[in-house]
Amino acid sequence: TIDMIGITSVLHFDDLQWCGRDTMPILTNLIKCASEWNHIFLVFSTRIEKPVWLDDILKNIQFTQGHVKFLKLGSLEVDNIQQLLVDLVRRSPEVCRELATLIHRRTQGVCMSIIQFIKMLERRKLLMYDCSSLQWTWNLKAISAETQTCHKVVDMMLSAAFADLNQEVKSVLTLAAFLGSPFEVGLLSTVYTSQGDCSVSESLNVAQQYGLVETDCSGLYGKFLHDRIRETAYSLVSSERERCEMHLKLGKALKRISEQEATSVFQTTSMCRDWTTIFAANQFNLSGDVLHDQSIELKHSAAKYNLEAGLICKGQGSFFPARDYFEAATRLLDVEELWASDHEMAFTLRASLMEVYFVIGDFDACKHLGSEIKGRKSLSRLERASVDYLLVEVAESECNLSEAAELGVDALKNLGLSFPRRVTELHIIYVIVKIQFMLRGKSDEDILALPDVEDPIILEQMKMLTPLNKIYYLSNNSLSMVYCGLKSTIMLLRHGLSKYSSRSLAGAAGVFATALEDFDFGMRLSKLSMRVGEMKNNGVDAAAVATIYFAIDHWRNPLVDSLDRLQEGYQVGMVSADLTYAFMCAYIYSFNF
Numbered sequence: 001t002i003d004m005i006g007i008t009s010v011l012h013f014d015d016l017q018w019c020g021r022d023t024m025p026i027l028t029n030l031i032k033c034a035s036e037w038n039h040i041f042l043v044f045s046t047r048i049e050k051p052v053w054l055d056d057i058l059k060n061i062q063f064t065q066g067h068v069k070f071l072k073l074g075s076l077e078v079d080n081i082q083q084l085l086v087d088l089v090r091r092s093p094e095v096c097r098e099l100a101t102l103i104h105r106r107t108q109g110v111c112m113s114i115i116q117f118i119k120m121l122e123r124r125k126l127l128m129y130d131c132s133s134l135q136w137t138w139n140l141k142a143i144s145a146e147t148q149t150c151h152k153v154v155d156m157m158l159s160a161a162f163a164d165l166n167q168e169v170k171s172v173l174t175l176a177a178f179l180g181s182p183f184e185v186g187l188l189s190t191v192y193t194s195q196g197d198c199s200v201s202e203s204l205n206v207a208q209q210y211g212l213v214e215t216d217c218s219g220l221y222g223k224f225l226h227d228r229i230r231e232t233a234y235s236l237v238s239s240e241r242e243r244c245e246m247h248l249k250l251g252k253a254l255k256r257i258s259e260q261e262a263t264s265v266f267q268t269t270s271m272c273r274d275w276t277t278i279f280a281a282n283q284f285n286l287s288g289d290v291l292h293d294q295s296i297e298l299k300h301s302a303a304k305y306n307l308e309a310g311l312i313c314k315g316q317g318s319f320f321p322a323r324d325y326f327e328a329a330t331r332l333l334d335v336e337e338l339w340a341s342d343h344e345m346a347f348t349l350r351a352s353l354m355e356v357y358f359v360i361g362d363f364d365a366c367k368h369l370g371s372e373i374k375g376r377k378s379l380s381r382l383e384r385a386s387v388d389y390l391l392v393e394v395a396e397s398e399c400n401l402s403e404a405a406e407l408g409v410d411a412l413k414n415l416g417l418s419f420p421r422r423v424t425e426l427h428i429i430y431v432i433v434k435i436q437f438m439l440r441g442k443s444d445e446d447i448l449a450l451p452d453v454e455d456p457i458i459l460e461q462m463k464m465l466t467p468l469n470k471i472y473y474l475s476n477n478s479l480s481m482v483y484c485g486l487k488s489t490i491m492l493l494r495h496g497l498s499k500y501s502s503r504s505l506a507g508a509a510g511v512f513a514t515a516l517e518d519f520d521f522g523m524r525l526s527k528l529s530m531r532v533g534e535m536k537n538n539g540v541d542a543a544a545v546a547t548i549y550f551a552i553d554h555w556r557n558p559l560v561d562s563l564d565r566l567q568e569g570y571q572v573g574m575v576s577a578d579l580t581y582a583f584m585c586a587y588i589y590s591f592n593f
Contacts, residue, residue, distance in 0.1 A: 011041070016045065078101050089127075124164075126146065161210050173213070176230075178250055181223045184221060185200065185204070244286070251287060251305075255305070300332075303349075306325045307326065322356050354366050354373065358393060358394055366391075385460040396474070408467065415464065419484075424479065428483055444528055448535065450493075450497050451496040452497055463500060465484055489508040497532060497535070
């Protein structure tokens with residue numbers, strides 16, 4: 001929630017107990033930034049049963065420069081409830097005392113329960129405004145007789161509230177509970193209308209009066225005011241199989257909306273197709289065994305939604321949810337039949353799952369899946385190359401550098417690019433002379449004007465040379481590392497520019513400046529590398545920055561002049577998971593201190 005008080009911005013983060021550990025870096029960075037901002041007020045609220053990782057967040061808050069105050073809200077005492085009643089009904093404290101005592105006994109002092117209890121008394125006319133005496137009145141004996149003490153106070157209050165609702169409102173709330181919280185009002189209307197004529201907006205208005213839900217000012221989104229309210233609405237469908245069938249119906253309805261491209265729904269609710277896909281996948285997954293009893297066509301559609309949802313999550317960096325969607329899609333299908341009937345979908349699903357396994361660090365699963373995929377004879381060269389690339393990255397991550405190098409050389413061979421397994425000085429001399437010859441008579445602008453590489457095979461070759469260069473560096477194989485960098489530069493000059501060109505030029509610059517002591521030529525290539533990076537990478541390349549400022553620039557310029565670039569290189573490397581060069585930038589940066 002964001003609000004403005006004068007010139008102070010107030011950000012309220014509620015129910016942090018539902019957040020996962022992945023939220024911790026986001027909140028930590030926010031707290032760090034907030035300590036440097038003026039006029040910002042952060043409010044974090046969580047229940048007593050907060051997760052352990054939240055303690056780390058609280059410790060970080062204490063170390064910020066801003067003013068920090070912790071408020072622990074416990075149960076209200078009788079005196080607190082008495083004062084609340086005095087403010088609400090405008091009666092004297094003495095008159096309100098007995099009612100406050102009864103409310104405390106019934107609700108155990110839980111804040112939400114007190115509010116719900118008072119609303120329930122008003123709805124049942126146990127608490128009324130007497131027009132003749134112009135004051136609020138109540139009957140303690142009637143209240144005591146019609147209410148009872150319950151250890152699950154929230155459940156008792158909600159059961160009473162739901163008991164007063166008509167069936168149409170209950171049905172709308174139940175459907176909303178199955179959709180989740182928050183929910184799209186337009187989507188809820190579309191799905192519910194397909195079950196019968198009912199005004200969803202009217203039902204939501206009634207639920208709002210009972211303090212169960214609320215909608216935003218635009219009316220596009222609604223949410224349950226408490227997670228226990230949603231649980232109560234969800235529990236109105238008591239049978240597990242009936243719940244699964246309800247989720248399946250919602251999945252089918254979302255599938256129809258998606259297939260028919262219900263533009264009016266999307267425009268009314270501002271709901272993008274990505275979220276429709278994720279909603280549909282979630283509903284199909286929650287349908288459990290009921291979905292497995294359906295037709296092959298429906299299961300195939302559900303698998304496609306899971307695949308698309310996984311790709312959406314992967315593209316947004318949410319790799320664990322992506323894994324769950326990909327695995328759900330796999331469970332719905334016979335993998336062998338899928339490879340035979342839909343090769344493209346099968347490869348996309350399995351290769352994407354393999355990539356996610358690598359990112360989350362499940363290397364054994366990644367290698368096992370990679371072996372399975374490579375066993376398919378129907379793979380194209382590009383498909384095989386993408387699998388090989390991940391296997392090279394896994395071997396490097398496990399510090400099996402010799403295995404990683406062998407896999408990389410074999411992958412290049414499969415792509416049609418020869419690479420010597422044992423590089424000699426003659427190989428180095430040959431590529432150096434070739435680069436000098438290819439650059440003869442060409443200005444920097446000529447290089448920058450080279451066309452973009454469009455051949456996917458050439459791009460895969462350039463891509464595979466990138467980890468190989470780093471692997472040879474880490475394994476102290478200097479000749480192979482130099483040859484790899486120079487080979488990449490030759491490919492650049494021959495085929496054109498790509499996002500890998502910046503580090504290729506940086507590697508060549510390092511060779512000419514240090515090994516051949518041609519600093520002028522090395523500086524020229526290093527500047528070209530930075531310019532190409534800005535063109536093709538929308539900024540610097542971490543590997544290029546590390547190479548240039550580690551091997552070349554400090555010989556001509558003070559290190560302090562390169563600090564901004566090194567910091568940028570570190571940040572880019574961290575964001576792109578190029579950790580080796582990111583830490584190299586940080587290491588060089590530390591020389592200044």
